[in-house]
Amino acid sequence: MATGRTHRPATRSRGIPEATVARLPLYLRALTALSERSVPTVSSEELAAAAGVNSAKLRKDFSYLGSYGTRGVGYDVEYLVYQISRELGLTQDWPVVIVGIGNLGAALANYGGFASRGFRVAALIDADPAMAGKPVAGIAVQHTDELEHIIESNGVSIGVIATPAGAAQQVCDRLVAAGVTSILNFAPTVLTVPDGVDVRKVDLSIELQILAFHEQRKAGEETGPEGGAPTTSGRPAAVAAAAEAAVAGERKGPDGDVPAVMPA
Amino acid sequence: MATGRTHRPATRSRGIPEATVARLPLYLRALTALSERSVPTVSSEELAAAAGVNSAKLRKDFSYLGSYGTRGVGYDVEYLVYQISRELGLTQDWPVVIVGIGNLGAALANYGGFASRGFRVAALIDADPAMAGKPVAGIAVQHTDELEHIIESNGVSIGVIATPAGAAQQVCDRLVAAGVTSILNFAPTVLTVPDGVDVRKVDLSIELQILAFHEQRKAGEETGPEGGAPTTSGRPAAVAAAAEAAVAGERKGPDGDVPAVMPA
DNA sequence: ATGTCTTTGTGAACGCGTGCACAAAGATGG
DNA sequence: CCATCTTTGTGCACGCGTTCACAAAGACAT
Numbered sequence: 001m002a003t004g005r006t007h008r009p010a011t012r013s014r015g016i017p018e019a020t021v022a023r024l025p026l027y028l029r030a031l032t033a034l035s036e037r038s039v040p041t042v043s044s045e046e047l048a049a050a051a052g053v054n055s056a057k058l059r060k061d062f063s064y065l066g067s068y069g070t071r072g073v074g075y076d077v078e079y080l081v082y083q084i085s086r087e088l089g090l091t092q093d094w095p096v097v098i099v100g101i102g103n104l105g106a107a108l109a110n111y112g113g114f115a116s117r118g119f120r121v122a123a124l125i126d127a128d129p130a131m132a133g134k135p136v137a138g139i140a141v142q143h144t145d146e147l148e149h150i151i152e153s154n155g156v157s158i159g160v161i162a163t164p165a166g167a168a169q170q171v172c173d174r175l176v177a178a179g180v181t182s183i184l185n186f187a188p189t190v191l192t193v194p195d196g197v198d199v200r201k202v203d204l205s206i207e208l209q210i211l212a213f214h215e216q217r218k219a220g221e222e223t224g225p226e227g228g229a230p231t232t233s234g235r236p237a238a239v240a241a242a243a244e245a246a247v248a249g250e251r252k253g254p255d256g257d258v259p260a261v262m263p264a
Numbered sequence: 265m266a267t268g269r270t271h272r273p274a275t276r277s278r279g280i281p282e283a284t285v286a287r288l289p290l291y292l293r294a295l296t297a298l299s300e301r302s303v304p305t306v307s308s309e310e311l312a313a314a315a316g317v318n319s320a321k322l323r324k325d326f327s328y329l330g331s332y333g334t335r336g337v338g339y340d341v342e343y344l345v346y347q348i349s350r351e352l353g354l355t356q357d358w359p360v361v362i363v364g365i366g367n368l369g370a371a372l373a374n375y376g377g378f379a380s381r382g383f384r385v386a387a388l389i390d391a392d393p394a395m396a397g398k399p400v401a402g403i404a405v406q407h408t409d410e411l412e413h414i415i416e417s418n419g420v421s422i423g424v425i426a427t428p429a430g431a432a433q434q435v436c437d438r439l440v441a442a443g444v445t446s447i448l449n450f451a452p453t454v455l456t457v458p459d460g461v462d463v464r465k466v467d468l469s470i471e472l473q474i475l476a477f478h479e480q481r482k483a484g485e486e487t488g489p490e491g492g493a494p495t496t497s498g499r500p501a502a503v504a505a506a507a508e509a510a511v512a513g514e515r516k517g518p519d520g521d522v523p524a525v526m527p528a
Numbered sequence: 529a530t531g532t533c534t535t536t537g538t539g540a541a542c543g544c545g546t547g548c549a550c551a552a553a554g555a556t557g558g
Numbered sequence: 559c560c561a562t563c564t565t566t567g568t569g570c571a572c573g574c575g576t577t578c579a580c581a582a583a584g585a586c587a588t
Contacts, residue, residue: 089476205293
């Protein structure tokens with residue numbers, strides 16, 4: 001998963017732990033698939049396997065919602081789909097605005113899974129006057145000037161920011177001032193928001209860097225198990241030369257270790 | 265942040281906690297901004313504010329990397345940029361393939377932050393023969409048949425999956441079989457991979473659902489603090505009618521509460 | 529009705545992550 | 559050289575999340 005919790009460090013909302021809330025959509029997806037196959041009931045073991053989690057964790061998660069299972073049988077699929085949907089607030093309509101209709105914003109607007117679960121793209125907003133009126137995913141793009149009006153007249157409480165990093169905070173401030181209280185941020189910036197506003201961050205670059213860290217560790221373990229600084233990539237292809245040049249010495253080694261960036 | 269850890273539940277890699285690794289890119293970004301403004305040193309307090317974290321947490325995070333600060337002064341910006349980059353493996357070149365060049369895949373290919381930090385888009389791969397040869401972001405799309413060849417000849421160890429959900433597992437299997445050991449998955453599916461392969465998931469739909477949960481809770485608290493089932497949205501606009509119809513009764517209420525999905 | 533068998537729901541223990549608070553370290557000025 | 563002041567690095571305690579293991583509950587067969 002590509003997200004870190006930003007705000008709300010450990011707020012246990014209505015007794016449901018944050019970690020559990022984050023898994024509910026996962027269960028819901030697995031249950032929906034079972035529902036489409038007309039499977040009537042499912043055990044915690046089966047469902048856990050489908051969702052990729054531990055069965056004990058799943059049972060504990062469900063126990064926060066109530067006792068919805070039947071011992072000796074399992075959980076009723078349709079009933080559970082409804083209960084989780086209701087708990088997540090998906091039984092109501094959530095109008096969403098997307099701000100910043102570049103490559104990513106357009107992709108989000110076209111994303112099918114968006115509308116599937118109660119989320120409705122109410123408006124697309126971009127700062128470029130040339131974009132105004134242009135249809136994207138069947139919706140005409142509107143100019144940033146209209147932002148406040150759109151938010152208020154549509155009762156939008158969820159905003160998606162897909163602008164460049166430089167514009168994100170400003171857009172965020174305007175969204176919040178207009179009444180938005182939940183923000184999904186794709187811009188690579190830390191957003192500052194007042195209390196009561198939730199921000200979730202999706203950052204491609206961070207995800208890749210985390211993968212690179214583990215990848216490097218794997219490569220280092222392969223070549224030498226002494227656990228020190230990695231030497232070269234485990235994959236002996238084109239990366240080797242660059243890797244060797246960049247990663248040569250020991251931590252806090254001689255000057256040759258730290259080229260041109262050593263402190264005074 | 266929009267990602268959840270998938271694999272690797274609590275593996276402490278080389279003594280660096282997973283939570284710390286996830287924050288290093290954040291610090292690196294803030295430090296890079298300082299570096300561009302030619303700021304020589306920064307205190308843990310300042311840097312923590314820029315990265316949106318607690319200063320004690322930041323100091324503890326850095327302590328896992330070593331003693332890179334100077335008491336009474338702070339941290340040398342350039343030196344820290346280098347150390348974190350090296351720790352994350354960003355001093356070497358990481359060729360990346362993107363599979364699935366639809367709206368999202370194209371957006372990812374065009375994403376600037378991709379190439380900025382050692383990640384290089386080595387190839388774009390799509391199953392549609394009509395896409396083959398078409399340039400996206402300056403790179404010609406190649407057909408899925410070439411997948412194994414591309415991975416092996418470029419020494420690719422990181423793959424990005426941006427295909428529809430139905431194709432994701434199959435693509436994943438082929439990537440892994442060809443030698444990829446880190447996968448960033450944008451498809452809304454749980455991927456099954458062998459041990460030693462890292463998967464990180466970016467799921468827009470899940471993020472929105474988590475936001476909706478908190479949004480619903482906020483609305484429920486506004487109207488009635490008795491903590492029961494929410495009644496209507498806190499925003500009195502167009503959503504009210506739909507919300508009232510959908511969210512009416514109490515948990516485990518009479519049949520009218522659960523329309524057409526009640527278990528036997 | 530009774531026994532058996534399956535599966536849930538949860539008490540308890542453990543480990544990781546976070547934040548406080550402070551001692552140690554070094555810079556800086558006199 | 560000494561005193562003071564700033565800032566780091568970390569010991570410690572606390573809380574959340576995960577996992578194990580098992581008792582309770584209900585289905586089902588006889």
